[in-house]
Amino acid sequence: MIELLRVENLTKKFGELTAVDACSFTVKEGSITALIGPNGSGKTTVFNLITGYLPSDSGKVEFAGSSIRKQSPGSLYRKGLTRTFQQARVFADLTVQENLVVAGGGKWTNLFGRRITAEDQSRAAELLDEFKLSHVADLYASELSWGQRKLLEFASVLMSKPRLVLLDEPTAGVNPILIETMATHIRSYNAAGVTFLIVEHDMSFVMRVCDPVIVLDRGKTIAVGDPETVQSDPRVLDAYLGD
Amino acid sequence: MKLSKKGASPFFTRSGLMRGGVLIAVLIVMPQLFPQHWIWNMMFFTVLYAAMSVAWNLIGGFAGYPSLGHAAFFGIGAYATASIFKSSEILTNGWQPFFMLPLVGLGCAILALPIGYIAMRVRANIFAIVTITLLFVAQTLGYNLKSITGGAQGAGLSVAPFHLDIFEQPFYFAAATLLLFAMGIAYFITKTKLGMALTSIRADEDKARGVGVRTTGIKVITFAVSVGITGMAGGIWAYYLGFIYPQFAFDPLITIAIVLMTFLGGRATVWGPVLGAAILMPAQQLLAYYVGGSQIYLIAYAAIFLLIMLLLPRGILPTFLNKRRMDSMATKGDLSGTSTTPVTTGGSKS
Ligand SMILES: Nc1ncnc2c1ncn2[C@@H]1O[C@H](COP(=O)(O)OP(=O)(O)OP(=O)(O)O)[C@@H](O)[C@H]1O
Ligand SMILES: [Mg+2]
Numbered sequence: 227m228i229e230l231l232r233v234e235n236l237t238k239k240f241g242e243l244t245a246v247d248a249c250s251f252t253v254k255e256g257s258i259t260a261l262i263g264p265n266g267s268g269k270t271t272v273f274n275l276i277t278g279y280l281p282s283d284s285g286k287v288e289f290a291g292s293s294i295r296k297q298s299p300g301s302l303y304r305k306g307l308t309r310t311f312q313q314a315r316v317f318a319d320l321t322v323q324e325n326l327v328v329a330g331g332g333k334w335t336n337l338f339g340r341r342i343t344a345e346d347q348s349r350a351a352e353l354l355d356e357f358k359l360s361h362v363a364d365l366y367a368s369e370l371s372w373g374q375r376k377l378l379e380f381a382s383v384l385m386s387k388p389r390l391v392l393l394d395e396p397t398a399g400v401n402p403i404l405i406e407t408m409a410t411h412i413r414s415y416n417a418a419g420v421t422f423l424i425v426e427h428d429m430s431f432v433m434r435v436c437d438p439v440i441v442l443d444r445g446k447t448i449a450v451g452d453p454e455t456v457q458s459d460p461r462v463l464d465a466y467l468g469d
Numbered sequence: 470m471k472l473s474k475k476g477a478s479p480f481f482t483r484s485g486l487m488r489g490g491v492l493i494a495v496l497i498v499m500p501q502l503f504p505q506h507w508i509w510n511m512m513f514f515t516v517l518y519a520a521m522s523v524a525w526n527l528i529g530g531f532a533g534y535p536s537l538g539h540a541a542f543f544g545i546g547a548y549a550t551a552s553i554f555k556s557s558e559i560l561t562n563g564w565q566p567f568f569m570l571p572l573v574g575l576g577c578a579i580l581a582l583p584i585g586y587i588a589m590r591v592r593a594n595i596f597a598i599v600t601i602t603l604l605f606v607a608q609t610l611g612y613n614l615k616s617i618t619g620g621a622q623g624a625g626l627s628v629a630p631f632h633l634d635i636f637e638q639p640f641y642f643a644a645a646t647l648l649l650f651a652m653g654i655a656y657f658i659t660k661t662k663l664g665m666a667l668t669s670i671r672a673d674e675d676k677a678r679g680v681g682v683r684t685t686g687i688k689v690i691t692f693a694v695s696v697g698i699t700g701m702a703g704g705i706w707a708y709y710l711g712f713i714y715p716q717f718a719f720d721p722l723i724t725i726a727i728v729l730m731t732f733l734g735g736r737a738t739v740w741g742p743v744l745g746a747a748i749l750m751p752a753q754q755l756l757a758y759y760v761g762g763s764q765i766y767l768i769a770y771a772a773i774f775l776l777i778m779l780l781l782p783r784g785i786l787p788t789f790l791n792k793r794r795m796d797s798m799a800t801k802g803d804l805s806g807t808s809t810t811p812v813t814t815g816g817s818k819s
Pocket of ligand 1: 240
């Protein structure tokens, strides 16, 4: 397996606080990699740095072999790197179906084409069906439940057929049945060739779905390995239980 | 449980074409019913402000960037037209200035590209402040670039050589054409991916960037189109008055009026701003007509704005459409199992 994402000595300071501190790790193509760590250990900040939402102070980020530091979220999206947010972000004033279509990417000339083409519709219908959102396709996203929004956000980043998807706590605030649905989708898209990097607090979810697991503490990578090894690593226990 | 209709969303719907046809008929027939000059004058201003409100709505409504500086471009359009037509030699039959308007609009739009690019690096709220400064810069230039604007003494255009009995008519029809043009663009936006992209920018611009929406290009060009139309409106206005002063060409009240009209009728709709203008402009003119040339309407503006924000925060049209939507879904039982909260911008957790 080749390295799809390579993060090297990535650093980000917010004033005095070093949120990400010379952090290094890699994500292999075809894997479902977990990024875990105590609250405030810098996981979301790492996502923001990788996806171009925040400028990093120093370090390297490579995607599919080329440097992507200083690139905008939009150009990364077009290269196949997409993400979801810890607090699901969907477009409240668009319908569920439109939320998918607007994330479909494509050439800028498409802007002057029909709002929803037959092709958009069939592509969206596939995902809506898979994510059990067909019955709410014409509702505004603001009318969805929290869990449905998480599903919708996940589905919408798949519209562009990405290579690497970063999920920030996909199961937070989602009911147990939807959590299972989420796990199923991740596995099936992974089987179809999509690589995942997942920030997750639910350890049983991580155990069942992810391998390998990267552990972050105070902005540094402190352990990498398969779920069992990592869970029994004393440094990891220390990070979670210590001070 | 209704699935989306199969097939692509159409460009032209029968109801859309019908509404457009009715509007054109009304615009042509309405003024014929009234010979009085003051009514023609009122209808001219109503249609002119409707065009500007529709234009403002493109950026302030659809994209959610509330510009408070549109009057700057109104004034620039007015003075551009004034400087082109200072000399009466160009005028033979009086219609030429109208055909020059697209150039004035294009000039305003091109000028707006760098301005928009810089001003739109900040988010919506700060954008409002940045654009209001733009208005005062333009106003100051209006007073001080005496060679172009004549300063506080004003600038004269040659009087349009239309017969006095029908003097207002050419201006009215020019404004009506501009209104139809602006509405055509608004309609086009609602029917294309551009409209979805603008809505996504309004709803959550950072998220939109992250799903590949070309936010910068889209909002800057929309801003340019919006102020291009506003500049053309300024051109028609200048030619109509024949003599313009910086005080009135760069008047913050112009911006306030079109913002209010858009908010009243309904942001991010094709018809909302037209509805708002059709209510507010005649009301303002009638008030002036019956109460005298006082500034009472300013107090009325403030009161109306408060009332809208309190009672109809989304404007007349969206409130009505949403109610109809809720009713139809309730009868179809579409909402079973999901929240029944009305649609809100921002979309709270349900
Ligand atoms: N924009 C910001 N400005 C200042 N400080 C920030 C900013 N974003 C994050 N931080 C701080 O950086 C540290 C890391 O935050 P981050 O959100 O990356 O943690 P996390 O691992 O995602 O936590 P959680 O598990 O709670 O989501 C925290 O101390 C946080 O307060
Ligand atoms: Mg986080």
